[in-house]
Amino acid sequence: MGRTEQFEGVYPRETSILVSFHWKGKRYRERVALAPTVANQRAAYRMRDEILVSIRIDKFTWDDFASYFPDSPRVKSGVAAAKPTFKAIAERWLVLAAPELAKTTYREYENVLKRYFFPLFGHRAIADIAYEDLAVYMAGLNVKSAKTFNNIMTPVRRVFDYAIKTKRVQVDITREIDSRRGQKPPPDPLDLTEMDMVLDRIRERYDPQWLNYFEFAFFTGCRPSELIALKWESVDFRRQQVRIEAARVRSIDKDTKTHTARDIDLQSRARDALLRQKAHTFLADGHVFTNPVTGERLMDTSPAVRTVWRPTLKAIGIRNRDARQTRHTFATMCLHANMNPGYISRQMGHTNARMFFEVYSKWVDADASDRERLKLDALFTRTSMSASTEGGQEPIAQHRHG
Structure with a gap:
């Protein structure tokens, strides 16, 4: 006892x-x-x-x-x-x-x-x-x-x-004294073409470690604070999983945002990024991602954002976003791939699936929204065709597009 x-x-x-x-x-x-x-x-x-x-x-x-x-x-x-x-x-x-x-x-x-x-x-x-x-x-x-x-x-x-x-x-x-209610900015993910443009630019202009960092971010949905706290001891190549159990916020190591560790599955591109990174930091101080200039661990996310992310978006003409959009990009890519929303939510470390649906409802409902929108168009087309046929006129829908 x-x-x-x-x-x-x-x-x-x-x-x-x-x-x-x-x-x-x-x-x-x-x-x-x-x-x-x-x-x-x-x-x-x-x-x-x-x-x-x-x-x-x-x-x-x-x-x-x-x-x-x-x-x-x-x-x-x-x-x-x-x-x-x-x-x-x-x-x-x-x-x-x-x-x-x-x-x-x-x-x-x-x-x-x-x-x-x-x-x-x-x-x-x-x-x-x-x-x-x-x-x-x-x-x-x-x-x-x-x-x-x-x-x-x-x-x-x-x-x-x-x-x-x-x-x-x-x-x-x-x-x-009432608390104030502010409008929370919605997710602003990159589309697949923009993501590839970003990674190609980083590959051409920056140290290879930055490519590994951002490709891993895009294909895991990890929070930036979790990326800079990640250690090699949390990587399991045999199971192709990584345990996310720590974060670094304001230069202090702490638990994850939800105070809960989670195991994420390595998608192929995330795994390849880690394999490349292994040659750089596996035998160093234990952290997966370090500052390529100093060789020391990343104390915060500013080097990644200031020296790589923002200049890259500006150079290729993409609207400025914060680097956390790599996380939102992962979520929307998974939804476009028709992956189970509950699985995606667990991978990203949401406290519950409802939060995931609230944040990403626009993308979860995307196909359903298109189907519902087309129903009204179909009704209008049928009604117009019926009316024009009875009057002996060319259907409105055909006349418009003819």
């Missing part, structure tokens, strides 16, 4: 966690309103460590005590009545949220709070921040993109949600 993880000074209770420490000659056992899960105990342990560091350097105050333990009887009895600031609550939430957040998400939330909210609201008591204060501030940012606006609001919503649960505020003012 596995050993239960233990955290010094942290004690799980039925619905909460006790944190124990000594300060000014006294022992304190304070309650934290978190379910006693392992992740929450680990977060409470980190919080306790912060407190001990502050005590050790003689920086821990009753204001800090109230910020960490707002429901403590010592706080309620008036020993420490200072209102916790927005910054203090936000920093506390970041500590507790860290175990459940991906590293990239944590860093993004932290950066948003530091850039947009700490300068203006950080020093203010969180309970004193009014809806109007926040609404006016957000409007003044003049953010045009719905996605950017929502990304800025997400961490501050989480902070206020935490403040509600810990009774630091009575009203969640972020609920009155």
Whole structure:
């Protein structure tokens, strides 16, 4: 049996966690309103460590005590009545949220709070921040993109949600600020001719490794973040499969977007691209695709996009698209080949088949749409021919095309 993880000074209770420490000659056992899960105990342990560091350097105050333990009887009895600031609550939430957040998400939330909210609201008591204060501030940012606006609001919503649960505020003012709805751009895949033109141009003008990279991308539908994280140990030539189990986002290695590994079947051109690439990187640092100039792993997708993809599209006169369209191109090629949509969806790593149908409905329904359109044309033709025959005139459809 596995050993239960233990955290010094942290004690799980039925619905909460006790944190124990000594300060000014006294022992304190304070309650934290978190379910006693392992992740929450680990977060409470980190919080306790912060407190001990502050005590050790003689920086821990009753204001800090109230910020960490707002429901403590010592706080309620008036020993420490200072209102916790927005910054203090936000920093506390970041500590507790860290175990459940991906590293990239944590860093993004932290950066948003530091850039947009700490300068203006950080020093203010969180309970004193009014809806109007926040609404006016957000409007003044003049953010045009719905996605950017929502990304800025997400961490501050989480902070206020935490403040509600810990009774630091009575009203969640972020609920009155609606999320914005933006139009998500539809897939913009290349057709077969355009794809061949792109690959031919890369073959003629660039290092062979870039041809291998993009041909593999076109014929697997992998996300760019998955391509740059792919290792040779995940390639099985005997089964002609590749296991996709990692991604690299904002220079950090992480799980795939869906947090689920998947095995993809190697189409012949994807397999051939890997066989060619094997001569370049198989004995190197373990990553399949590296930067041909430096020989080092691709830390992000910018070299592929900036030095190869965009110049290639521009040179052959194809409308500019982001490099993720290789993924959409794979999906639409498979649909044109009459492959099973459920199989394609699994290959691409969608969380469910419904998502695939929502994204690619235009191509899934392509043949059916043509058949339905032609039904109306056929009805019009039959009706016109019937009417013209009765009147002794040449059928309208024949007259039009004659």
